[in-house]
Amino acid sequence: MKITKVTEDAVATLLDDLLKRSPNNYTGYADKVQAIIDDVRERGDEALFEMTKRFDGADLNADNIRVTQAEIDEAYTLVDASLIEVIRKAMTNIRVYHEKQRQYGWFDTTPDGTILGQKVTPLQSTGVYVPGGKAAYPSSVLMNVIPAKVAGVEKIVMVTPPGKDGKVNPGTLVAANEAGADEIYKVGGAQAIAALAFGTASVPKVDKIVGPGNIYVALAKKAVYGYVSIDSIAGPSEILVIADETANPRYVAADLLSQAEHDELASAILVTTSEKLAGKVQKEIEDFTQVLSRKAIIEKSLENYGHILIASSIDEAVEIANAIASEHLEIVTTNPFEVMTKIRNAGAIFIGENSSEPLGDYFAGPNHILPTNGTAKFFSPLSVDDFVKKSSIIYYSREALAAKKDDIIQFAKAESLTAHANSIAVRFEDK
Amino acid sequence: MKITKVTEDAVATLLDDLLKRSPNNYTGYADKVQAIIDDVRERGDEALFEMTKRFDGADLNADNIRVTQAEIDEAYTLVDASLIEVIRKAMTNIRVYHEKQRQYGWFDTTPDGTILGQKVTPLQSTGVYVPGGKAAYPSSVLMNVIPAKVAGVEKIVMVTPPGKDGKVNPGTLVAANEAGADEIYKVGGAQAIAALAFGTASVPKVDKIVGPGNIYVALAKKAVYGYVSIDSIAGPSEILVIADETANPRYVAADLLSQAEHDELASAILVTTSEKLAGKVQKEIEDFTQVLSRKAIIEKSLENYGHILIASSIDEAVEIANAIASEHLEIVTTNPFEVMTKIRNAGAIFIGENSSEPLGDYFAGPNHILPTNGTAKFFSPLSVDDFVKKSSIIYYSREALAAKKDDIIQFAKAESLTAHANSIAVRFEDK
Structure with a gap:
């Protein structure tokens, strides 16, 4: 990992590099994604089944696209009982925090x-996207489903791509069932997002629709935004550590690596x-x-997006942290x-x-679905807020209106809206 | 206005018609909008000035694109003093509610x-889009700027298209100055959104970026979503009134018309x-x-999107209201x-x-920038929430982590993330 002294230019270049990772910049994929969405919108199930065959290699139809209770029961036999206990402990912490x-x-x-007031109402239904394949993360299932549950959402619909055998990762199923997902469908990618947006x-x-996914999923979520709401457009994972000479270098190194292992775009x-700590x-x-088992990914991500910066003061370090707006920040x-x-x-x-970062990923309680790619400047962690919406309440008596x-x-009248003016005037006209 | 008995089919057709008005469906404009955005992103000011000449007919350059104090002072001489007093009274109500x-x-x-905790931080800067031309709405300026101000946003940047003379509507300027906009630029359309998103x-x-605009503005906001945050994608205005036989037909009619006059797509x-009330x-x-002065618009919007439905019960009326998810609802x-x-x-x-709807547009205090086009199912009125974001706080002692x-x-380990596991283990290794 490179060690660099902080200069304005160094930070500007670094910021620029980081922002290039945004799914928003993968404009080459946008047309492909739109075509998938249009196809699902038009042909519905038929398009879904074709794409699931093409992209996931699984043969699905209207009878087996939805995960059955038998499949969930089977998943419980495939997951280590002690892991299920850990999942339950984590769930308690996550629920307590989100409440x-x-x-x-x-x-x-x-x-x-x-x-005058404000009414808070849970959303009636929400879709949760859970990535499949190699990277099956039961922890993400918990982090998506529990806030929706706490908010009072009636129907939580999970989608996740099946393997070639038409099955879903058992850890994912157990976590979904524990957290309280109401329906689970075996479909992934942009086609799953389109299905949830249009039915x-x-x-x-x-x-x-909430939950992270690959570039197709990210762009599909952006494309359906407005037809439905979405949580955010998730980018690659990030950690930034602010440390002085009192920090333990072994801990700092281990924590940096915990994010670097996520994928090659992680930072x-x-x-x-x-300088000594550096x-x-x-x-x-x-x-x-x-x-470490994910050595190849780590080396790649550190080479491209790993940095050690020497700041002249903690205030300067804070300034850099605020400019980068990292997903995870350790102090x-x-x-x-x-x-x-x-x-x-x-x-x-x-x-x-x-307070090591993975503590937050799994256990402490706060959500691990966080704004990435500089978006912490304006986006928040996934929360109960995401699953409620508000209505203003206005009541005026005749006396108050008069x-x-x-x-x-x-x-x-100043805005030339005479029908607006009339709607007030009519209430006080001579009978 | 047509009177129809409620049937499942009638409501489904109506819903379908309403949803077609979504800016999301104007896909024909998306490429044009993207081209404008790319051009501004690439050529900056140069592109802005060219487009302002082309679309607004105004000659602008780096010296006069920003509204000066002298222009604001001039605006005060052009706006009725008693209207300024009304604006100030409305502002007080809006501020009290949003606080x-x-x-x-x-x-x-x-x-x-x-x-464990949650830190709430105001956004550092926000852009407010204000439509120009014929439809200059000082009330919208207040509704956009005041919540940002209450949230504690440091820099509020307003953009609004100039007239051919390079000037901005004086009512808009007075409202912006009263509400506390920090900088005002004479630029509109998709190019203004691109400028705010990329600088x-x-x-x-x-x-x-917040605030309603035409189809170009709506699609530009969607296109830059992710690079920046946006409030929502605003569609045409709507009112739905639930009334029984005790309602005053003159009041109900006047209130329906107050939304119909907005534009031809209003509902x-x-x-x-x-039936008697109907x-x-x-x-x-x-x-x-x-x-009414806006007769032509009203006739058009009522013809296309005006409906009187006869429900068999108030519960059925509520069901329809929930399905339509109207921007404004009167009971x-x-x-x-x-x-x-x-x-x-x-x-x-x-x-x-x-509690006539225009009371809420101007005066009562709640925001008049509201979710339209069925999006009240998942979006909320513009509020102080839009101008803050949250960070999770996590602190663990050694004892707690142990x-x-x-x-x-x-x-x-169950998620095969060994560097994550290592970051915890390293803190308890034998020295």
């Missing part, structure tokens, strides 16, 4: 007879005020990499809580040397 | 040394249990329409508050015969 995100409706009154004979249309960045972390990373300094107060942009902030009528009429 | 939407960060601790030499890049629907409303609408029945409890999907709910380490390691 604190619940929002409540409110209203306020004035004595002349006005009621087919087999797959129901939903109000919102791992250390910003430190200590050198030690560099060495530890080399040593660890040799013995390992003498006074990490004070540093945290200066962080504007980060998906999740891990404080102190024991007191305001002239102002409203004047405003409406 | 109640403020969200606060929180954290919780456990005695073994864990802190040019003159126009700063922002984190989020106005009455769902009533009373007939009277129909008659009142005919009479009113003759004397004018014997017990409107009880009916409100059954409403799942609506942007804003107006309760009782004095108690969980085996579970986390097992979970990570």
